Amino acid sequence: MDLTTMEINLVKIGGSVISRESSENKFERETVRSIARQLHPFHHGLILVHGTGFVGKPPAITYGYYKSGHAAKKDYLAMLAIKDELRVLNHRFVRTMLDESVPVMPFGISHMFTEAMDALKPGAEQELRDVLSNGYVPVFYGDLIMCRDGSFRVFSSDVITLLLSQVFHPRHTVFLSDVDGVYRHGDNLDNPAENNLIEVLNAKVAAELERSEYDKNDVSGGMSAKVAHALKIASNSEKCFIGSGINPGVVSGFLRGENVLGTRIEAG
Numbered sequence: 001m002d003l004t005t006m007e008i009n010l011v012k013i014g015g016s017v018i019s020r021e022s023s024e025n026k027f028e029r030e031t032v033r034s035i036a037r038q039l040h041p042f043h044h045g046l047i048l049v050h051g052t053g054f055v056g057k058p059p060a061i062t063y064g065y066y067k068s069g070h071a072a073k074k075d076y077l078a079m080l081a082i083k084d085e086l087r088v089l090n091h092r093f094v095r096t097m098l099d100e101s102v103p104v105m106p107f108g109i110s111h112m113f114t115e116a117m118d119a120l121k122p123g124a125e126q127e128l129r130d131v132l133s134n135g136y137v138p139v140f141y142g143d144l145i146m147c148r149d150g151s152f153r154v155f156s157s158d159v160i161t162l163l164l165s166q167v168f169h170p171r172h173t174v175f176l177s178d179v180d181g182v183y184r185h186g187d188n189l190d191n192p193a194e195n196n197l198i199e200v201l202n203a204k205v206a207a208e209l210e211r212s213e214y215d216k217n218d219v220s221g222g223m224s225a226k227v228a229h230a231l232k233i234a235s236n237s238e239k240c241f242i243g244s245g246i247n248p249g250v251v252s253g254f255l256r257g258e259n260v261l262g263t264r265i266e267a268g
């Protein structure tokens with residue numbers, strides 16, 4: 001298919017959606033299967049990114065790089081073991097997508113993105129365009145990237161999504177998470193109050209949220225970092241949305257243009 005006429009849709013599936021402490025191998029196979037079925041009709045021009053969730057977060061806390069995003073070289077064996085675990089998570093994700101006939105092709109970040117984590121490497125864009133024009137679905141995942149001195153930095157799946165949006169200018173960019181969207185008050189999310197979900201979020205609304213410290217759970221990542229990335233993406237993408245990856249029908253409904261529950265992100 002000709003890429004100049006192909007609509008690109010970029011879907012980031014949160015680690016909180018694909019993994020759970022209590023599930024077998026920490027992998028939420030049935031949830032990923034449900035997302036695969038929803039995405040199958042849209043697989044032409046689709047790019048997927050997934051997070052690390054319960055595989056990535058516990059070691060980040062243990063080794064003290066959860067907030068800084070930087071892991072010291074002395075822990076290299078542990079870092080390499082974590083990278084291997086993340087690759088296994090990606091393998092499970094890819095296998096589940098293939099089982100549902102979504103023709104995914106996984107890519108490691110260190111081969112496709114610069115070590116500065118600010119752009120695709122030369123040649124990578126063309127490679128991805130070739131993959132897309134053949135009808136295949138590139139898949140990326142959050143990982144640790146090696147610095148030149150042998151230490152490691154977190155390359156988050158939200159950042160990967162931002163960089164891809166800058167290159168591919170998607171029609172839709174979707175963040176699937178374990179909540180229905182962005183809430184005005186993030187302190188009691190197990191029992192969100194009525195009218196707490198923000199339906200349209202722009203820079204003005206985000207500034208008000210920042211003042212109210214709406215994301216009390218997570219200083220380095222979590223929802224406030226996602227919102228900051230999504231606001232940048234909104235200027236590269238026709239539509240940008242944060243919604244549930246767990247409730248069935250949200251991502252397919254959004255891609256079909258339906259008014260599904262979630263938070264639409266608008267530029268400006």
Ligand SMILES: Nc1ncnc2c1ncn2[C@@H]1O[C@H](COP(=O)(O)OP(=O)(O)O)[C@@H](O)[C@H]1O
Nearest residue numbers: 014015016177181182183185186214215222223
């Ligand atoms: N105001 C808020 N609205 C929605 N979620 C919030 C808010 N504040 C904190 N959060 C937390 O952010 C989490 C989503 O971010 P994260 O755990 O990084 O998920 P993902 O796997 O989608 O990247 C939610 O599970 C929720 O606990």
Ligand SMILES: [Mg+2]
Nearest residue numbers: 014051221222
């Ligand atoms: Mg996250």
